[in-house]
Amino acid sequence: MTRSAAYSNILGRLSHQSVVKHFDAYADVPWDHPDYRIDATDARWELDENDVLGGTEWYRTQPREIRSRLGLHGIVTQMKLGVEFEAILSQGLLQFATSLPNGAPEFRYAYHEAIEEGQHSLMFQEFINRSGLEVRGMGGVDAWFSRRVPSIARSFPELFFLFVLGGESPIDYVQREELRKRDALHPLLRRVMQIHVTEEARHLCFAKNYLLENVPKLGRIRRFQLRFRTPIIFAAMAKQMLEPPKALIREYGIPSSVVREAYTENPVHRQRTLDGLASVRKLCFQLGLVQPRWWRMLGILPEGEGDARDAFDDESGVRRLGPPRPTSVPTSSRRLPGVVRACPRSWVQPLSA
Numbered sequence: 001m002t003r004s005a006a007y008s009n010i011l012g013r014l015s016h017q018s019v020v021k022h023f024d025a026y027a028d029v030p031w032d033h034p035d036y037r038i039d040a041t042d043a044r045w046e047l048d049e050n051d052v053l054g055g056t057e058w059y060r061t062q063p064r065e066i067r068s069r070l071g072l073h074g075i076v077t078q079m080k081l082g083v084e085f086e087a088i089l090s091q092g093l094l095q096f097a098t099s100l101p102n103g104a105p106e107f108r109y110a111y112h113e114a115i116e117e118g119q120h121s122l123m124f125q126e127f128i129n130r131s132g133l134e135v136r137g138m139g140g141v142d143a144w145f146s147r148r149v150p151s152i153a154r155s156f157p158e159l160f161f162l163f164v165l166g167g168e169s170p171i172d173y174v175q176r177e178e179l180r181k182r183d184a185l186h187p188l189l190r191r192v193m194q195i196h197v198t199e200e201a202r203h204l205c206f207a208k209n210y211l212l213e214n215v216p217k218l219g220r221i222r223r224f225q226l227r228f229r230t231p232i233i234f235a236a237m238a239k240q241m242l243e244p245p246k247a248l249i250r251e252y253g254i255p256s257s258v259v260r261e262a263y264t265e266n267p268v269h270r271q272r273t274l275d276g277l278a279s280v281r282k283l284c285f286q287l288g289l290v291q292p293r294w295w296r297m298l299g300i301l302p303e304g305e306g307d308a309r310d311a312f313d314d315e316s317g318v319r320r321l322g323p324p325r326p327t328s329v330p331t332s333s334r335r336l337p338g339v340v341r342a343c344p345r346s347w348v349q350p351l352s353a
């Protein structure tokens, strides 16, 4: 397999970063410090009024203990989902690694990532155990589907890494927003999220660069499959990651009118979903995987985005460039090739620098 110099350089940087900047679930989190104790009645677990559910009148009129407990239960539920998602991911990464020839640099990085996901799952499960709250994992169709994902990493790794991005991007977005906006975060939650977003930045960077390197080399049928399946995966994963499961709704007796007000019919929640997928949407435009009508039907493409200037040539998969669109990417980094733009700038210097 031939690799571009930029991609090889990023792989080297990512593996190096995994050695010099990694965390241990127990050595790097002071679980037994009194300030890190979890108390379900602690007011710091309460959802604030900017949260889509926390801003509803129903939530604000609940007793204070219930508001705190529900806030903590939502966090714990997401962590359980995280443990299950990371288990699928790790199985897939190991299958992907075993499909590689000797000497492939992806092998080493895939193992670094699987080890990091193991540490994250240890952190999440320890948090769940210490919360004292009961939380169940996936069931039904979701569990059936997820058992089939790891084998895709071997047979169709490009689809697998798009699945990875579909799960990791919305959660990464939410955790970064929480860290940025909420001063009164419980120190244990802050520590767990800080560790997670630091290492997830590498995982997202690898998945994006793997796709930028390999999707253009695929044939027409595989590209068609990606164009059809990717938005379905993104829509399903965003819903799973950003909305409360039925078990939580039942346990707290959240009325269906409140669920509609907070989630299904709330433009703020819709915008949050779109924002959570913004970086992967941009990547898919770059890869020529966006069919605007299909994406819009699934509710993951903002109005006005994906018009004629975003069309792609079906034969070559190369973007037919239209007029430049406004972008939030700083002018200086727009000059970098796409494969490099997906990573922090400090990671794209040559290893010898």
Ligand SMILES: [Fe+2]
Binding pocket: 086, 116, 117, 120, 196, 200
């Ligand atoms: Fe993780």
Ligand SMILES: [Fe+2]
Binding pocket: 117, 168, 199, 200, 203
């Ligand atoms: Fe990850």
